[in-house]
Structures are given as structure tokens and as C-alpha cells.
Amino acid sequence: MIPGTDFWKLAHRVVAGGGLSREEALAILDLPDEELPGLIAAVYPVRKKYKGNTVGIQILTNARSGNCSQNCAYCAQSRDSKADIAKYRMVDYGKLLGDGLLAQEKKLSRHCIGLSGIRFSDAEIGEFAEYVRALKNQTGTPVCCSIGFLSPAQAEVLKKAGVNRINHNLNTSRNYYPRICNSHSYDERIANIKMLQGLGFEICCGGIIGMGESRADAADMLFEIREINPRSVPINFLIPIAGTGLENMDTSALNADYCLKVLCLARLLLPEKDIRATAGRELYLKGREKEMFMLADSIFASGYLTAGGQGIEEAIKLVEDAGFEYCVE
Ligand code: SF4
Numbered sequence: 001m002i003p004g005t006d007f008w009k010l011a012h013r014v015v016a017g018g019g020l021s022r023e024e025a026l027a028i029l030d031l032p033d034e035e036l037p038g039l040i041a042a043v044y045p046v047r048k049k050y051k052g053n054t055v056g057i058q059i060l061t062n063a064r065s066g067n068c069s070q071n072c073a074y075c076a077q078s079r080d081s082k083a084d085i086a087k088y089r090m091v092d093y094g095k096l097l098g099d100g101l102l103a104q105e106k107k108l109s110r111h112c113i114g115l116s117g118i119r120f121s122d123a124e125i126g127e128f129a130e131y132v133r134a135l136k137n138q139t140g141t142p143v144c145c146s147i148g149f150l151s152p153a154q155a156e157v158l159k160k161a162g163v164n165r166i167n168h169n170l171n172t173s174r175n176y177y178p179r180i181c182n183s184h185s186y187d188e189r190i191a192n193i194k195m196l197q198g199l200g201f202e203i204c205c206g207g208i209i210g211m212g213e214s215r216a217d218a219a220d221m222l223f224e225i226r227e228i229n230p231r232s233v234p235i236n237f238l239i240p241i242a243g244t245g246l247e248n249m250d251t252s253a254l255n256a257d258y259c260l261k262v263l264c265l266a267r268l269l270l271p272e273k274d275i276r277a278t279a280g281r282e283l284y285l286k287g288r289e290k291e292m293f294m295l296a297d298s299i300f301a302s303g304y305l306t307a308g309g310q311g312i313e314e315a316i317k318l319v320e321d322a323g324f325e326y327c328v329e
Contacts, residue, residue: 007042014046014268019226025219028265033257036264043264044294050272051297054327055319056109057312058144058276059302061099063091063128064115070183072171073245074208074238077116079183083243093131099302100139106312108301109327111141112167112204118148118184125154129161136162144204149184149192155199165231167204168193170224173217180211193228206234206276209262210254211246218262226269232298233273235266237280254280256288263295274298290322 010024020028031039066087068077076083096113103111115128132143145158146167155166170189171177177186193203205228207221225233237259240249259281266275276298277285285292301315319326 007039010268011042011046014271015049020265020268022219022223025222025265025269026216028268029215029219029258029261031261036257036260039264040260040291040294043267046271047267047275047295047297051274053324054297055293055324056274056276056298056327057106057301057315057319058110058112058298059099059103059108059312060112060114060300061091061096062116063096063113063131064089064117065091066116068116068118070118070181071245072181072183074171074180074211074241076241076244078244081241081244083241090127090131093134096131096135097138100135100141102302102312103141104139106316108141108312109298110144110165111135111139112144112146112300114146114167115148120148120150120154122154122157125150125157129157132158132161132163146204149188150196152195152199155196155201159199159201163201165202165204166196167234168196169206169208169234170221170228171207172211172213173220174224175220176211176213176217179213190228202232203228203230204232204234205230206232206236206278208236208238208279209259210238210249210251210280212249219265222262222266222269230270231274232276233266233270234276234278234300235262235296236278237284239280239283254284256285259284260288260291260295263292267295276300289318293319293322293324 066077066085069079071080072078076085100111136143143163144165144167145163168189172180174186197203205225209218237254238249238251240247275296277292277296278300299315301312316326
């Protein structure tokens, strides 16, 4: 930490509405591991003030898989990926409904639906909107979509169908983004988010840690996300997927202590938001879930877009065993 900085003073400042300097943010990510317990102890009351001791659990359905025109290096669905994944234009409605009914039965807080691709025809949006409308009628669970770049008219169609939140991640810092993807720009992502906010959508916006970015890049990404002011912030920890551009990424620095420091920083920069520990938490934070839940208040269960994950029952048990309450939104 910056010599003389007191974690508790930092946390009090955040609760009082103050921010962190970039220097302080970097110092958190560079903190010696032996100082991490003290940092978590000071950040936990911030989490508790805004989120109590509850953990929301979300389920994710991949409604359209593979064949994307973009080249995001981490993604198994990109045009350059050789990953062995299922590819389909639109999920069978029965599968979507099955996931929706599971979310309803288990009282999960949100059903997130991802579609590969960056732009969609009006006919495709119309078809998907009908799926969402039917799903909402049958389950009532809040729906969030991750659906590339929309036109304002397409976004309105989805809103009328019952989508109230859209996920659009920044993924990394502005500086590092061209190393991860150059088929679209960081600014296009931000413009899409601003357009959606202007239409009244809640935004879910996060990123991926461990793609070779520096710690300064990780901090910069969180500052960018703070500017966006989303409702929820998914923090993924890279699982290199065979066949993708990052399949050989060295993730040796991505250990539990570093992941927890990132979550500390996310909570301090975005204190009242849903901080969601997403892909990779099962791998990198295994055995450290109590500390994870002292910082994050939300997780996915039942897998990710193209990677498996923990089952719902197991996730609920994990939350309860760590001494937290699984909550219904
Ligand atoms: S992250 Fe999205 S836009 Fe990028 S390659 Fe994957 S599906 Fe396409």
C-alpha cells in the first residue's frame, strides 16, 4: 500500500462518497499478499453496508453460439477461434425455457441470455424478442441480454419484450483493448452503452482479468467502468480456451490473492454495485470463497457461454457454507 495509507480510512472515505486515486488503486493491486487479510477486513464493511450478507445467483443461457464476425482473442466464438464448441443460430426455445424454469424454481435473481455476434438484422431481433416475451410470460424472472451492438429501434423492441438490463462488457482497458480485439473499437462499445442508458436500460458492464494486461490496465478498466455507472459488474478471470488466441496465455500471476485484490478494488471503486465474480472463480478462488463473498455479492451458476461451471445446488451450498445468504432479487 502507499506508505501511511490506512485501509480503514480508505474504506470510510468510500462509504462517505469519496473516490480512490489511481495511485491508491494501483497500490491495492500491488499489495503484498501478507497485507491482503487486513485489506479484505476493511473492505467487507463496505460490501455489507450496500449489499448486506446476500449473494445473488444468476443463470446464463447461450442463445446463439459461434460464427461471430469479430476477433476477440479470448472468445471461443470468434471468427479466428478453432475451439471445439457447439454452433447454432438460435437456441431451441425449449432449452431457453428449461433454463428459465430452473431459474424460477430455484428463485435465482436473474436469467442472463448471451448471443454471439456483433450486429443483428431487425428480423433476428424480432425473433429473439418473441422468445423473451414468451419466456417472461412463463417465468417472470428478470432477463438480461448480452447482444452486441443494437440500433436504438432494436433496443426498443427488446425493451418492449421485457428486457430491462443489457450486458456489454469493456473487457479490458482502453489502452490494452487493441491487443485483444481490433474488429471493433473500445469507443464503439462505450457508444453502444451510452445509447442503451439513454433509452433507460440498466447496464451490466465488466471485464476479464488475466489476458496479459498490466495491473495498471486492470485498474484503468475499473475506472472506466466506474464512469459508465452500471448496475452490475461481472469480473471474469481468464480461463484460456484451447483454439482461441489466448490459449497459451500465461496465467501464473492469476492466483487467488491477486483475484481477491481485484475484487477489493472493484468494491471500493463501485461500492454500491453488484460485483459479480464470474468465469474463472471456480478455478482461481476455489477454497477462498468466504473471502470472495466478503467482496463480491453475486455469482453465476450452471456454467458460462462456452465453458462449464458449478451447478446451482452446489453454488447455493457454497454461499450458505461461507456464511452468506442466497438472495432473490
Ligand atoms: S466476445 Fe462477442 S463479439 Fe467478441 S468474438 Fe465473442 S461473441 Fe463475438
